[in-house]
Amino acid sequence: xxxxxxxxxxxxxxxxxxxxxxxxxxxxxxxxxxxxxxxxxxxxxxxxxxxxxxxxxxxxxxxxxxxxxxxxxxxxxxxxxxxxxxxxxxxxxxxxxxxxxxxxxxxxxxxxxxxxxxxxxxxxxxxxxxxxxxxxxxxxxxxxxxxxxxxxxxxxxxxxxxxxxxxxxxxxxxxxxxxxxxxxxxx
Amino acid sequence: xxxxxxxxxxxxxxxxxxxxxxxxxxxxxxxxxxxxxxxxxxxxxxxxxxxxxxxxxxxxxxxxxxxxxxxxxxxxxxxxxxxxxxxxxxxxxxxxxxxxxxxxxxxxxxxxxxxxxxxxxxxxxxxxxxxxxxxxxxxxxxxxxxxxxxxxxxxxxxxxxxxxxxxxxxxxxxxxxxxxxxxxxxx
DNA sequence: GTCTATAGCTAGATAGAC
DNA sequence: GTCTATCTAGCTATAGAC
Numbered sequence: 001x002x003x004x005x006x007x008x009x010x011x012x013x014x015x016x017x018x019x020x021x022x023x024x025x026x027x028x029x030x031x032x033x034x035x036x037x038x039x040x041x042x043x044x045x046x047x048x049x050x051x052x053x054x055x056x057x058x059x060x061x062x063x064x065x066x067x068x069x070x071x072x073x074x075x076x077x078x079x080x081x082x083x084x085x086x087x088x089x090x091x092x093x094x095x096x097x098x099x100x101x102x103x104x105x106x107x108x109x110x111x112x113x114x115x116x117x118x119x120x121x122x123x124x125x126x127x128x129x130x131x132x133x134x135x136x137x138x139x140x141x142x143x144x145x146x147x148x149x150x151x152x153x154x155x156x157x158x159x160x161x162x163x164x165x166x167x168x169x170x171x172x173x174x175x176x177x178x179x180x181x182x183x184x185x186x187x
Numbered sequence: 188x189x190x191x192x193x194x195x196x197x198x199x200x201x202x203x204x205x206x207x208x209x210x211x212x213x214x215x216x217x218x219x220x221x222x223x224x225x226x227x228x229x230x231x232x233x234x235x236x237x238x239x240x241x242x243x244x245x246x247x248x249x250x251x252x253x254x255x256x257x258x259x260x261x262x263x264x265x266x267x268x269x270x271x272x273x274x275x276x277x278x279x280x281x282x283x284x285x286x287x288x289x290x291x292x293x294x295x296x297x298x299x300x301x302x303x304x305x306x307x308x309x310x311x312x313x314x315x316x317x318x319x320x321x322x323x324x325x326x327x328x329x330x331x332x333x334x335x336x337x338x339x340x341x342x343x344x345x346x347x348x349x350x351x352x353x354x355x356x357x358x359x360x361x362x363x364x365x366x367x368x369x370x371x372x373x374x
Numbered sequence: 375g376t377c378t379a380t381a382g383c384t385a386g387a388t389a390g391a392c
Numbered sequence: 393g394t395c396t397a398t399c400t401a402g403c404t405a406t407a408g409a410c
Contacts, residue, residue, distance in 0.1 A: 023297040025213035029386060041388075042394050050387065102297070109352050110210040110294060118355065125353045151350070155363065159346025163338070165296050166312045168305065176342065216404065228406075229376050237405065 011036050012061040015054050020102045024113030059120045071131045081138040089177050099164040099173025128154055153180050198223050199248040202241050207289045211300030246307045258318045268325040276364050286351040286360025340367050
């Protein structure tokens with residue numbers, strides 16, 4: 001908790017970039033060293049448990065970013081639910097670089113990352129679902145429908161990112177975000 | 188093409204199991220050797236270009252399996268479109284082991300696999316979309332709607348697999364398949 | 375066509391100077 | 393707190409006997 005305050009966020013974003021694109025096994029210390037402008041020994045000074053601790057710190061950093069920039073605004077009752085959703089979708093669009101960047105959850109879902117980070121990933125996804133459930137309730141949907149829409153929102157984001165990567169076209173991600181907006185707001 | 192005929196399909200399924208769960212970088216020759224009951228040198232005898240060629244052979248093998256067991260039945264005009272869809276969904280359910288197994292496209296979408304196999308993955312995903320587009324047309328949907336439903340089918344499968352893995356619950360995958368069936372058949 | 379043995383290299387991780 | 397230098401283990405890949 002307090003530890004992250006000391007760490008430079010540029011450092012963590014450099015690490016995140018590598019883990020997102022290469023996964024846990026694919027990320028190697030030479031590249032992590034280059035993107036952070038720190039030699040390997042310096043990385044080990046900051047992360048005594050090595051690569052595993054670096055990936056965990058990245059997950060925590062991203063969670064904090066999402067809390068602050070997506071979830072908190074999504075629950076801000078001073079703003080209309082409609083406007084909250086639109087803002088959140090813009091942040092989501094930007095955080096995935098328009099669909100060109102992978103999701104850290106997906107990148108770390110392959111072994112051996114899946115065992116190492118399963119719990120953190122599960123909590124992270126659950127938080128996304130909860131945030132969109134609250135949006136649904138704010139729009140006067142039933143609990144059941146709020147849950148259904150929230151799950152489908154996550155599926156649309158994750159699925160469209162897979163297609164965007166596999167077919168090398170960001171239109172799938174862009175259309176998915178539009179579809180999410182329609183599902184919540186068109187009625 | 189002819190080469191795959193010689194290769195034992197058990198061998199390729201062993202290789203596939205490792206690549207699906209670990210990705211390209213995470214799959215190492217020691218484990219590939221164990222699951223195939225072949226020593227490393229024997230694997231190199233069969234795949235002179237090494238790990239890259241093994242992953243390519245796996246992609247080809249899976250494509251052939253999908254053609255035969257999912258796409259061909261999905262276009263078989265002797266069977267009603269409704270029944271075709273139901274059969275295809277059962278095959279899809281089984282081929283992902285009820286949601287517990289990863290998709291090979293997703294596993295190979297991280298670097299360095301993404302550059303090595305981008306083309307094959309793109310063609311593979313496009314084939315899935317085409318197959319479901321034809322189903323939509325057989326159900327008398329417009330071309331536009333057929334395309335939209337086909338893309339959403341892929342998104343639902345891929346996205347629900349991510350949630351299934353991340354939240355360690357196959358219900359997301361199961362519900363996604365039910366949702367796909369409803370979308371095509373309920374009207 | 376399968377094996378044992380090993381080359382050549384790079385990975386993650388550490389020691390110790392500054 | 394960062395560095396250079398280095399360790400050991402694991403990696404991909406190959407040589408050559410059978």
